[in-house]
Amino acid sequence: MAHQPTDSNPTHPAVKLLFENGFEGLADALTILMNEAMSIERDCYLQAAPHQRTSSRRGYANGFKPKTVATRSGSLSLRVPQVRDLDEGVESFYPQSLERGIRSERALKLAVAEMYVQGVSTRKVQAITEKLCGHQVSSMQVSRAAKLLDEELEAWRTRALEECPYLVLDARYEKVRHGGAVRDCAVLIALGVRKDGKRSILGVSVSLSEAEVHWREFLKSLQDRGLHGVKLITSDNHAGLKKAVQARFGGTLWHRCQFHLQQNSMAYVPKRSMQAQVSSDIRQIFRANSRADADEMLRRAVSSYAQKAPKLAAWMEENIPEGLSVLEIPPSHRTRMRTTNGLERLNKEIKRRTRVATLFPNEESLLRLVSAILVETSDEWETGKTYLLMEGI
Numbered sequence: 001m002a003h004q005p006t007d008s009n010p011t012h013p014a015v016k017l018l019f020e021n022g023f024e025g026l027a028d029a030l031t032i033l034m035n036e037a038m039s040i041e042r043d044c045y046l047q048a049a050p051h052q053r054t055s056s057r058r059g060y061a062n063g064f065k066p067k068t069v070a071t072r073s074g075s076l077s078l079r080v081p082q083v084r085d086l087d088e089g090v091e092s093f094y095p096q097s098l099e100r101g102i103r104s105e106r107a108l109k110l111a112v113a114e115m116y117v118q119g120v121s122t123r124k125v126q127a128i129t130e131k132l133c134g135h136q137v138s139s140m141q142v143s144r145a146a147k148l149l150d151e152e153l154e155a156w157r158t159r160a161l162e163e164c165p166y167l168v169l170d171a172r173y174e175k176v177r178h179g180g181a182v183r184d185c186a187v188l189i190a191l192g193v194r195k196d197g198k199r200s201i202l203g204v205s206v207s208l209s210e211a212e213v214h215w216r217e218f219l220k221s222l223q224d225r226g227l228h229g230v231k232l233i234t235s236d237n238h239a240g241l242k243k244a245v246q247a248r249f250g251g252t253l254w255h256r257c258q259f260h261l262q263q264n265s266m267a268y269v270p271k272r273s274m275q276a277q278v279s280s281d282i283r284q285i286f287r288a289n290s291r292a293d294a295d296e297m298l299r300r301a302v303s304s305y306a307q308k309a310p311k312l313a314a315w316m317e318e319n320i321p322e323g324l325s326v327l328e329i330p331p332s333h334r335t336r337m338r339t340t341n342g343l344e345r346l347n348k349e350i351k352r353r354t355r356v357a358t359l360f361p362n363e364e365s366l367l368r369l370v371s372a373i374l375v376e377t378s379d380e381w382e383t384g385k386t387y388l389l390m391e392g393i
Contacts, residue, residue: 031076038095042081045093059085153371163229164192170343171238176360188218197386201378206367212240219248236260256322258286259339268312291327
């Protein structure tokens with residue numbers, strides 16, 4: 001006997017969409033299923049159903065956040081469940097079901113990007129993407145995908161910027177073939193902390209040009225796109241950077257990364273037995289409550305090392321003040337702005353991807369891959385937790 005649907009056994013809305021629209025309703029059906037899966041996952045995380053009283057509850061449902069995700073089935077307008085945790089110190093909830101889906105889409109895009117970067121033939125790219133996508137992909141489609149990727153990344157690199165009180169700059173180097181020779185190519189990255197306290201990757205530039213010229217042109221491009229309101233710039237002592245900052249951001253505080261300063265100091269310590277004490281003295285200077293206190297502590301340290309380590313004393317007197325500009329900003333912001341460690345961690349992630357390529361055929365291919373990685377990171381930062389509370393700055 002055929003089963004007859006009744007009101008007590010309603011058809012699931014996602015299934016109903018497929019009944020009525022076939023494959024054209026796939027994106028809407030997937031949206032419903034993903035939203036439901038994320039809500040169920042939130043209940044499991046909270047260890048409580050909606051309105052349920054339980055002693056094991058970990059937090060409370062806190063509404064939904066809209067998010068559009070581009071997939072091979074189309075754009076999904078999702079409602080990502082939010083959570084207010086009971087313990088402020090725990091890691092915030094994020095649906096694994098959504099993360100898995102995003103990872104697979106990113107993996108596909110980056111796979112095509114990396115193959116394109118490495119100069120893989122169109123025929124080989126076609127064979128690999130066929131395995132990834134589950135259907136045949138033509139040479140024209142592969143070329144079109146690469147073109148669309150370039151257009152998307154260029155739009156991101158040239159997007160309008162806004163006020164960013166804090167700017168962090170760093171550089172890394174990759175091998176690029178140029179004019180029949182292998183050369184080091186500089187990758188410049190700018191990270192900003194916006195007025196709303198969120199981090200954002202402001203820009204990236206790749207060039208074989210002279211250091212100071214490259215930095216000056218890069219900083220000018222950020223200003224041309226609307227970057228303003230910069231109060232502090234943190235970076236290491238890269239070649240040409242200081243002069244470029246003075247040229248483009250005259251009057252803005254420049255702060256030299258304290259972590260790298262501490263490392264650099266060890267080259268001037270004459271005896272291994274002195275290293276621990278020198279490191280402790282420099283840390284105490286960096287932890288001073290005010291610039292005046294730091295200057296006085298530095299004066300005493302220089303005096304104490306003048307006889308037993310004159311090169312160290314001279315180095316400290318000249319270089320340590322460059323790592324004290326952070327004392328001019330609010331105390332609650334100093335810990336996160338005193339080093340370039342956040343950008344260094346990002347550079348490690350870039351290296352993890354670029355070492356697969358080993359050698360890039362040109363500057364454009366390097367820029368393409370680095371940009372693809374930075375877009376993802378910046379999106380996560382801009383939609384994630386607030387990095388700094390910016391009230392009063």
